[in-house]
Amino acid sequence: MSKSIKKEFNRENLLNQGVNLFMNQGYHGTGLQEILDAVNVPKGSFYNYFGSKEDFGADVIQHYTEPFITQLTAHLNNSGADALGAIRCYFDELIVELEKNEFKGGCLLGNFMGEIGDTSEVCQKSLQSAVKRYRDLLQLGLAQAQQQGTVRLDKSAEEMADLLVNTWQGALLRMKIEKSSAPIKQCCQDLLGDYFRS
Amino acid sequence: MSKSIKKEFNRENLLNQGVNLFMNQGYHGTGLQEILDAVNVPKGSFYNYFGSKEDFGADVIQHYTEPFITQLTAHLNNSGADALGAIRCYFDELIVELEKNEFKGGCLLGNFMGEIGDTSEVCQKSLQSAVKRYRDLLQLGLAQAQQQGTVRLDKSAEEMADLLVNTWQGALLRMKIEKSSAPIKQCCQDLLGDYFRS
DNA sequence: TAAATAAATACGACCGGTCATATTTTTTTA
DNA sequence: TAAAAAAATATGACCGGTCGTATTTATTTA
Incomplete structure (x- = not known):
């Protein structure tokens, strides 16, 4: 019992650190050891929690996506008669968060699509489902x-x-190299503030 | 004399293979040895041509960009009184090429922006200049x-x-995980075929 | 005590990079 | 112009370190 609690605890910590490190250093740029050290889990234990680095990556993708779905859903539910406003408000929150991080990292989904989206079948599947969930929710709002x-x-x-x-x-890619929130603000303005408007 | 010719030959080959391998496997996913084997250049020679893997990456970025600038410039020069048509035609050619590659790779600039755009200062500078050149040319056409x-x-x-x-x-990122040209076609249709039109 | 899980250790392959040495190429000198 | 000296380039063995993973040992749990 206490063991399976610890197991879930370790799993969760590994996923959280996986999100952080993968997002900032990429998939191949991040070693398992680095993740394990960050959460004080011995190297040999890793394969009790995950089948491989690749499987871990696929799980990290889903773990990363969850909060965004939750956050956007909350905005849409509280939007009353202004779903478009809710979407804008949601993205404004994302922009604030990205500015806090000084434009580092960006989006794990985008980074992984570019780096391993066409080489790791397992992660590709996970990316497909994560992006689809996200897209479907935005579609609902629109x-x-x-x-x-x-x-x-x-x-x-x-x-x-x-x-x-x-x-x-x-x-987001432009943001990363320009170290500026101008591109993502422009994105919201062009689409949500102009092109999509009736 | 014959030596410096060989040097340039090796350099060029290294850059070409660098483009191929970096684009398909990413920066950290590609080892120097793999590139060197592909062009039959000994390991020790590499550092006569480039200062480091990172410097090499920055040069590969510029080397990759050149043909796109050339191709788009050519279209704009031959467009007569239809610059918008030239841009559309240019992107149509890109789409054909991407379909040929079965949607693998995508764009080296995008992939690198996501993977190392905020971690390698040298490559960030190179990406900035490459993207700016490209953007400026599109701006001219528009x-x-x-x-x-x-x-x-x-x-x-x-x-x-x-x-x-x-x-x-x-x-392009979506294309990679969906293994479909629908996203990039949609991009052209939405912007060049609709939003930008007067 | 038997089965299941966690942890430690071991593993070979590979990483980016260095270095002393060998070979050219270029420059200087006679 | 020919010989000698200097500079530039080429090379592959090799560095310490890290990679992801398999195997072995220890610890829980039933």
Whole structure:
């Protein structure tokens, strides 16, 4: 009993540190040892929790995504009659967080798509499902906004959600090398503040 | 004389293979040995050509970018009175090429921005300059299209060029995990075929 | 005590980078 | 111009360290 609690505790810690280190140093740039040291788990124990580094990576992807889904869902639920405002508000929060981090890291999903999105089948599957969940939620919000009359009807919510996700990811890459939040702010303004408006 | 020719030959080969391997396996996922084997250059010789792996990476970035600048410039020069058409035509060619590669690799600039864009100062500088060159060229084309009346005037060419670059990069990431050209086609249609039009 | 889980250790392969030495190429000198 | 000296380039063995993983040992749990 106390053991399985510890096991879950270690697993959770490993996933949290995996998110941090993978996001800032990339998949191949981060060694297992580094993650294990950060959470004081012996090297030999790792394979009791995860099948391989690759499997671990796939789990980290899902673990990373969860809070974003939760956060966006909360905004949409509390938005009342302004789903578009909720989406803008959600992204504004992300921007604040990214500025806090001085534009380092960006988004684990984007970084992993670029680095291992086409070489690790396991992680590719995980990325597909994570991005789809996220995209679907944005699509839901945009569809609500369409019903509320704030977003144009002549483009599908799905198409706009995809465009938003993709432009956001590209803007995050620019942010990282320009060390500026201008690209991600521009992304929100261009799409949510202009192109999507009815 | 014949020696310095060989030197340039080796350098060029190393850069070419560097582009290939870095693009498909990432920076940390590619060892120097792998590149050296591919071009039959001994390990010890590498450091006669480049100061370090990091410096090499920065040079690879520039080497990768050159052909894209050339290709886009050519399209713009031959476009006559339809700069927007030239840009679309250019991206269509890129799409064909990406489909040929079965959506593997994507864009080295995007991949590197995500993986090492905020950890390697040398490569960050190189990425900044490469992306700026590319963005500026697109901006020039869009400004021409504005003068020709095919592109809206109420947004600056610079802003649109940035949006195009960013959305394209994000769409490439999606392409990699979806193994489909739909995202990049959608990018062109949404921006060049709709949002930018006057 | 038997089975299951955790931890320690061991493993070979590979990492980026260095170095002394060998070979050219270039420059200087006669 | 020919010989000698100096500088530049080429090379592969080798460095310490780290990689991801397998195997072995110790510890819990049932």
